[in-house]
Amino acid sequence: MTAPTRSSFRGNKAALPSKPCMACGRPMSWRRRWARHWDEVKYCSDACRRARAPRG
Structure with missing residues (x-):
């Protein structure tokens, strides 16, 4: 997925x-x-980042 450009956004968060x-x-x-x-x-x-499964 690509990031929206300024001209294509037009306030439509969907x-x-x-x-x-x-x-x-x-x-x-x-x-x-x-x-x-x-x-x-x-x-x-940040809460999800801290709660992630530990590596190893």
Whole structure:
């Protein structure tokens, strides 16, 4: 999924890409803050990031 461009957004949040959080499974919508690294975003919040399964 690609990030929306300024001209294609037009205030319609339903048109934004989304994907599930790896920890809780809730859908998270694209945010402008995540624009440069949307493919790397895995968790919807700091709480989910801390609650993730430990590696190893």
